[in-house]
Amino acid sequence: MEELTDIEFEYYSRQIALDEIGYSGQVQLKNSKACVLGCGGLGVPTMLKLTAMGVGHLRIVDRDIISISDLHRQYLYDFESIGKPKVEVASEKLRRLNPNIEVEPIAEPIMKRNIEEIVDGVNVVLDGLDSMETRYLINRACLNLGVPYIFAGVIRTIANASTIIPRKTPCLECLFPGFVDSSIPKCSLVGVHPAAIGVISSVQVSEAVRILTGRTPKLAGKILLFDLEDLSFEKIDVTKQEGCAVCSSQRAQLTDMPERYFEEECARDGRRTFVLTPRVRVDVDLDRLVEMLEGKGMKVRFKGKLGVSFIYSDFLAASLLKSGTMIVQAAPTRDPGASGDETIALYKLVMVDWLGYPPEIVPSM
Numbered sequence: 001m002e003e004l005t006d007i008e009f010e011y012y013s014r015q016i017a018l019d020e021i022g023y024s025g026q027v028q029l030k031n032s033k034a035c036v037l038g039c040g041g042l043g044v045p046t047m048l049k050l051t052a053m054g055v056g057h058l059r060i061v062d063r064d065i066i067s068i069s070d071l072h073r074q075y076l077y078d079f080e081s082i083g084k085p086k087v088e089v090a091s092e093k094l095r096r097l098n099p100n101i102e103v104e105p106i107a108e109p110i111m112k113r114n115i116e117e118i119v120d121g122v123n124v125v126l127d128g129l130d131s132m133e134t135r136y137l138i139n140r141a142c143l144n145l146g147v148p149y150i151f152a153g154v155i156r157t158i159a160n161a162s163t164i165i166p167r168k169t170p171c172l173e174c175l176f177p178g179f180v181d182s183s184i185p186k187c188s189l190v191g192v193h194p195a196a197i198g199v200i201s202s203v204q205v206s207e208a209v210r211i212l213t214g215r216t217p218k219l220a221g222k223i224l225l226f227d228l229e230d231l232s233f234e235k236i237d238v239t240k241q242e243g244c245a246v247c248s249s250q251r252a253q254l255t256d257m258p259e260r261y262f263e264e265e266c267a268r269d270g271r272r273t274f275v276l277t278p279r280v281r282v283d284v285d286l287d288r289l290v291e292m293l294e295g296k297g298m299k300v301r302f303k304g305k306l307g308v309s310f311i312y313s314d315f316l317a318a319s320l321l322k323s324g325t326m327i328v329q330a331a332p333t334r335d336p337g338a339s340g341d342e343t344i345a346l347y348k349l350v351m352v353d354w355l356g357y358p359p360e361i362v363p364s365m
Helices: 006-011 022-030 043-053 086-097 115-119 132-145 194-212 286-295 336-354
Strands: 033-037 057-061 102-106 124-127 149-155 158-164 222-227 232-237 262-268 271-276 299-303 307-311 316-321 326-330
Touching: 022 194, 033 043, 033 115, 043 057, 043 086, 043 124, 043 194, 057 086, 086 102, 115 132, 124 132, 124 194, 132 149, 149 194, 158 194, 194 222, 262 336, 271 336, 286 299, 286 307, 286 336, 316 336, 326 336
Parallel strands: 033 057, 033 124, 057 102, 124 149
Antiparallel strands: 149 158, 158 222, 222 232, 262 271, 271 326, 299 307, 307 316, 316 326
């Protein structure tokens, strides 16, 4: 293992002094790899803590851009970050916080076609998502690859967490079988308290550090329930479900997860918001895109390594990630169907007509 430098020893001196970590534990953290899936409300404090504590390689994954409604709880971002890809802003700020570690940003949606590649090679995966269907994909990939997975979720003032150790503990689908995203309340509709996020994020990081330093996680085979409103904590023992389609010895028929290439999310900044994902993986030449946009007289709001944001018209503003995912914000209109149709038309214009990709990559409503 690679030892600590003098600068690192000073940087981490207050946690090296802890019996629970010590010098050897800090060296283990330095030589570890963690993956944070989702760079939003839960992912942000988790990334900050793992970075500051010295996990040597941090892989961060998100497909979204920053909106003004994110800022009350996603403290890595600010007003100057609005409209930029979350992973790009996050990676730059995390590197400034701790230049001793490596940050690997991935600006892609999490799908069946890439989930095992995203999870492969890391020592632990931490959940910062709000989609149970996507979490099921992660759960299955982590079990296949033998990677510990720390689940967490927050809504209103309530949070929960569990640590899933492949082949040793119940998996996520033992704990929460059969959920669909349409049945789960969203923070944008019912709210979320930043303090509840902070508490459960700290629990996640504590569990990750235990795993990375060779100690037994406290939530293996357990669910922690926390409610900020009455400051209650409950730790519940859980067992594997017979016939679990994912992890039991008597597996039932495995339900396939839906792939969504066109989604409407909750409105942001007073505009309807759509996310379009190419049907195959692509690698967009962002420099070429900027040249084309400027050549057509369009305003480019942001040009980064992982995404470009631009104004297409008074009605539509868009951000295109290097992975080919496009986030489109549409001004309100009387015709509910017009926004979706114009969004797809914009995607086809940019990806097919301008950049030359085949029409088959364009999603449909």
